[in-house]
Amino acid sequence: MKLPIFFFVAYLAAGVAGKALRVAYEKIFFFYAYQIDQLNPESERSLDFMCAEPIDVQKGGCKDVTPKYVPCTAVDKDRGPTAGKLSPMLEGMSVQSNPTPDVEGTAKHLGSQGMDQNRYAPWRVIKDGTAFNKMIEHLREVMAKTNASMTVDDYNTHKALFEGAELSLDRVHWSRHVYHSPHLMKYLADNIPGIKLVIAPVVGKDWKGADTVDFKLDDTINANEAAMPDIRDKLEDAYKSFYAVKEPKEHQIVMQSCERAKNRIKGVSCSTL
Numbered sequence: 001m002k003l004p005i006f007f008f009v010a011y012l013a014a015g016v017a018g019k020a021l022r023v024a025y026e027k028i029f030f031f032y033a034y035q036i037d038q039l040n041p042e043s044e045r046s047l048d049f050m051c052a053e054p055i056d057v058q059k060g061g062c063k064d065v066t067p068k069y070v071p072c073t074a075v076d077k078d079r080g081p082t083a084g085k086l087s088p089m090l091e092g093m094s095v096q097s098n099p100t101p102d103v104e105g106t107a108k109h110l111g112s113q114g115m116d117q118n119r120y121a122p123w124r125v126i127k128d129g130t131a132f133n134k135m136i137e138h139l140r141e142v143m144a145k146t147n148a149s150m151t152v153d154d155y156n157t158h159k160a161l162f163e164g165a166e167l168s169l170d171r172v173h174w175s176r177h178v179y180h181s182p183h184l185m186k187y188l189a190d191n192i193p194g195i196k197l198v199i200a201p202v203v204g205k206d207w208k209g210a211d212t213v214d215f216k217l218d219d220t221i222n223a224n225e226a227a228m229p230d231i232r233d234k235l236e237d238a239y240k241s242f243y244a245v246k247e248p249k250e251h252q253i254v255m256q257s258c259e260r261a262k263n264r265i266k267g268v269s270c271s272t273l
Contacts, residue, residue: 022175024107032165033139036146103167187242192234196223
């Protein structure tokens, strides 16, 4: 039986990483998408807006059937729109000799400033804001459309923004794996008695100092096939059960959206160049 496509990811980075880590990367990705969106005429922009007549703040969305939007404005020093607050924090952007953004340094700085909390729901800062995975897919279209409208010279002028979007989206994807993969491995161990989970040595640390290791999926299958000829079926069943639960399912959907967005960004960049 063939395992689901999402099983064959390059790796699952297991480590001690919390929500703050991934939220920091998500904010950075949003910032780059915002900067790219700002290159469009004002009438065509879609980021940093909110409903003129919002419904219940916990649910989001607009009251009007035909929504009316207004630009976001700061409510107070802690809860203003994210885009403007991130601008001075992208350390690599202001260094002419290093136009490539320092995504790791920025994530660390966000944490040190207490801005690594998920205070800004997508519907508060984007037209037609919805679930996070849908926002990622919307942002990829914003970036792809902007890129496609540029000349080669224009693209080269703003290349660092697209590189920043790609780098930070990679880290969003990675941090989602970090956040939920230990739960997945525990679930596999609990639900497939006797399974040997093959994990490679530590390959690095995240910016909080937590170890990250490679969970070797193919090696895990090979290590168990002799004792468990049906290991692939067992893994498929376990994965289906694991991802049927709300939170893992949400992570899976976002990771798939990240992967599609990365492919879209790279594809358009290549055609432009």
